Amino acid sequence: MKLLLDIVQAVLLVALAPLVRGIVSRIKARIQNRQGASVWRPYSELRKLFAKEDLVPPTASFVFRLSPVLLFAVTVAAAAFIPVLHASALLGTMGDFILLAYLLAFGRFFLMLGAMDGGGAFGGMGASREALVSTLAEAPLLLALTAVAVVARIATLAGIVQWTLQQDFFRLSAVHALAVAALALVAIAETGRIPVDNPTTHLELTMIHESMVLEHSGPSLALIEWASAIKLNVMIALLIALFAPWGMATAFTAAGLAIAIAVYALKVAALAVVLAVVESSVAKLRMYMVPDFLGVACALSILAVVFTAVMR
């Protein structure tokens, strides 16, 4: 029963990722007074792309073909680490939060290799920008996760969630407040949302993620897009699991599971609204301001780690 639920929640994270993306863009459209596309549109786009031919540039090597598949595979593996409906995950016993962070980094590394292998001018430019952003985002991501893990005195995500579930809902700890602020900033940078990157732009001066995928087409592009949707979903699920897991099922009853699903859906909806409001109200940063943005995240996460020693 536990194994079944573990599989179900990993599959949900992967399968519902395009829906979350669609919901965010729909809310964004509504805030900006537009009608907006259907929330199911990312699915039809994926279906369209999977049906198309995969065009490979004549100069590209096997890395170009390999990179979307690897990216998708490690992102799905990362999704299997996150507890969603109960305080346990499919790969929860296999590795800790460090493995999760570097699985995401591994996928990004291959995405950058593929972008440079494509031979286009934009691929290299986007890859270099992505390298800058991800290098700067890595330290705050790891430090914030470390701070939370130190407070919980366990390194696996499932263990941290289990510990948090037993805590008093109202007892606000400084470490968690700082870590959630740092992780939220990192999540924005990692998933390429405004103000670090614009997921809808095709303007050559500003795009990061979009310029890396320019040379990809057909099923490869579909895998990359799906993987980046999963990554957004994983980040949302990670924030919820680490900082507001209350409502997760503790026993395997139908009522408990129904409540867990409903509460989780509510939390995701709330975060989607927050994301849409931020994306509609904040201007995209200049590329040179991004280090400053992530520097704030870094300062917050360092303070979080130090506070684990100072406070209690």
Place this chain on the structure above:
Amino acid sequence: MGLVDIAAAKTLASSAVFIFITLLLLASAKRTRTCIVLFSMQGAVVTAQILATAYVHRSAEAYAIAFLVLVIKVLAIPYLLLRIVDRLNMPREVKASTTSAQSVFITAALILLSFLVVQPYVRAFNIDEDMLAAAIALVLTGCFLMVSRKKALMQVIGLLVLENGVFLAALTSTFGMPLVIEIGIFFDLLMGVFLMGLFVFRIRDTFDHLDVSKLRRLRG
């Protein structure tokens, strides 16, 4: 244990965290308006802290002080400052001499420093460590905001943050000063903001900017 008891206990336990958050946000804020709103929110946290103290210690005076803080620091002063910003019609940035990441780093260091310096007092007098550290951090960050921001209005906000810290230190260590003195301090504060508002207008009219780092020559 009633609901109010729980709320008071939670406020006393967690308001230090909220004050640290407002401080870090103040350090990273780039616009004067944001800083004023953050100062108002900081005032709200202090008000909640006083109310909780008043409830726990059953002190009628503290309720009056909480009311004064609410009216003056949360509503009146931010409203005045926002109106000054509106009327000044100058660029919105605070013109920091450090980037926001550096400011947050420095504020974080100041918060840690304040935890270090309060240790002997906490041990000697049995005071709440987090709240006293928050008060010291408010004083230090207020000073930091005053020296690192070039826009004249930010000096006012820095001073107000500093005053919040002095007030909070008095509240945590001695349960506040007598009501008459508090009223006097609040009156001074309000007058101070009025005067500094006038002063800011004079700086703008004379120099066409609000950059205090350019005010270097004395005229006798």
